[in-house]
Amino acid sequence: MDQLRVGLVGGGPWARSVHAPALAAHPGVELAGVWTRRPEPAREITALHGGTPFVEVEELFEAVDAVAFAVPPAVQGALAPSAAALGKHLILDKPLADTLPAAERTAAAIAEAEVCSTTVFTLRFHPPVRAWLAGLPAGPADADTTATARWLSGALLGGPYSASAWRAERGALLDIGPHMVDLLDAALGEVVDVEFAHASAPDLWQVGLRHVGGARSTLTLSLALPIDPTEMEVTAFGSVGRHVLTDRPADATASYAVLLDELLDAVADGLVDGPHSAARSLHVQRVLARAEELARG
Numbered sequence: 001m002d003q004l005r006v007g008l009v010g011g012g013p014w015a016r017s018v019h020a021p022a023l024a025a026h027p028g029v030e031l032a033g034v035w036t037r038r039p040e041p042a043r044e045i046t047a048l049h050g051g052t053p054f055v056e057v058e059e060l061f062e063a064v065d066a067v068a069f070a071v072p073p074a075v076q077g078a079l080a081p082s083a084a085a086l087g088k089h090l091i092l093d094k095p096l097a098d099t100l101p102a103a104e105r106t107a108a109a110i111a112e113a114e115v116c117s118t119t120v121f122t123l124r125f126h127p128p129v130r131a132w133l134a135g136l137p138a139g140p141a142d143a144d145t146t147a148t149a150r151w152l153s154g155a156l157l158g159g160p161y162s163a164s165a166w167r168a169e170r171g172a173l174l175d176i177g178p179h180m181v182d183l184l185d186a187a188l189g190e191v192v193d194v195e196f197a198h199a200s201a202p203d204l205w206q207v208g209l210r211h212v213g214g215a216r217s218t219l220t221l222s223l224a225l226p227i228d229p230t231e232m233e234v235t236a237f238g239s240v241g242r243h244v245l246t247d248r249p250a251d252a253t254a255s256y257a258v259l260l261d262e263l264l265d266a267v268a269d270g271l272v273d274g275p276h277s278a279a280r281s282l283h284v285q286r287v288l289a290r291a292e293e294l295a296r297g
Contacts, residue, residue: 004264005032006091007060008051009079010070011041013160014093018120019070022256024049028264035060061086066116066263072166073174074098080278081109089267090117091259094178096281098166100289107282116266117278118259121182124276125255125262128247133186137240140189140213145238147188147217151176153230156203156223171203172221173292180219180234181209181284187236188215191287197294207291 006023008015008031015034023031033052034042042053054060057079061067066089069076077097080090090110096119097103110117123129153176155161156168167175185191188211195208195216203224209217215238234245249255259276266274273279 003028003030004066004089004267005030005064006066006068007032007054007064008034008045008068008070009036009057009060010075011036011038011045012070012164015070016041016045017160018252018256019068019091020045020049022253022260023068024051025253026257026260029260032064033060058082061088065089066091066267069093072098072164074102074166077102077106080106084110084113084115084117087113087115089115089263090278091263092117092119092278092281094119094121094281095174095285095288096278097285100285103282103285107278110278111272114272116263116270116272116274118263118266118274118276119278119281120256120259121179121276122249122252122255123179123183124186125258126247126249127258129183129245132234132243132245132247136187136236136243140211141187141215141236141238141240143214143216145188145213145215145236145240147184147215147234147236148220149180149184149217149234150220151180151230151232152220152222152225152227154224154226154228155230157226161223167223170292171199171205172223173199173205173207173288173295175223176221177205177207177219177288177291178281178284180221181287182280183234184209184217184219185211185284185287187234188217189213190283194287194290194294197291199295205291205295207295209287
């Protein structure tokens with residue numbers, strides 16, 4: 001095919017500011033259509049970026065080669081298995097679903113369908129983050145290595161995401177947590193245990209992780225602190241040396257373009273278990289579910 005026909009599911013701020021413009025701008029992709037629960041957002045997005053507004057999501061699935069999800073986790077968990085069963089490749093948001101059992105069902109359905117999937121772990125497609133990871137020693141870090149990661153913002157206090165019901169209910173752990181757990185996992189080796197997790201007002205999470213080689217890391221996350229701009233820093237130190245990361249994407253569409261480049265390669269090669277697949281997203285969600293369980297008691 002000359003272009004991968006992608007259908008967009010969702011019409012909120014992330015769909016409008018990242019998914020739609022990035023899909024429309026990529027030379028290897030056609031934004032073929034948009035479905036939203038209410039028809040008006042789909043019409044508005046397609047008027048700006050092209051494609052067809054669909055009234056029924058099943059009709060969108062039938063008309064495309066791949067589906068990009070920009071919807072709450074519960075909606076993605078309900079719809080992604082249906083798209084996969086129709087043989088559609090998937091661009092998944094994080095977290096994979098609203099609960100761990102739903103995430104497990106979603107990942108199993110995608111694996112059974114043998115379609116390509118990728119997750120919008122925005123940091124992992126950002127060249128400075130990739131350079132930071134490449135500067136770390138290869139292989140799992142040992143017990144003399146530790147890392148700290150923090151992401152602190154006021155996103156729930158105002159702005160386009162402050163009205164997001166699922167973010168308000170589940171907080172930074174489920175929204176920012178997937179990015180940071182995925183990054184620490186890539187930096188130090190697979191997370192094998194959550195050693196502690198605490199949650200306090202206002203939406204302040206502190207989580208301790210143990211990695212496969214013995215390294216440990218700690219997370220501090222919040223979306224409800226009066227901080228602008230967002231504070232983000234990851235530091236790994238010990239036997240790996242000292243490696244500091246403070247560069248996060250200023251323009252998420254640039255990271256999304258890299259994601260699309262790699263998805264197109266995966267589709268061409270028939271790669272269904274890529275590094276950012278649904279299986280990866282499920283691993284991250286298992287870590288988050290254990291942290292939430294410990295914090296909530």
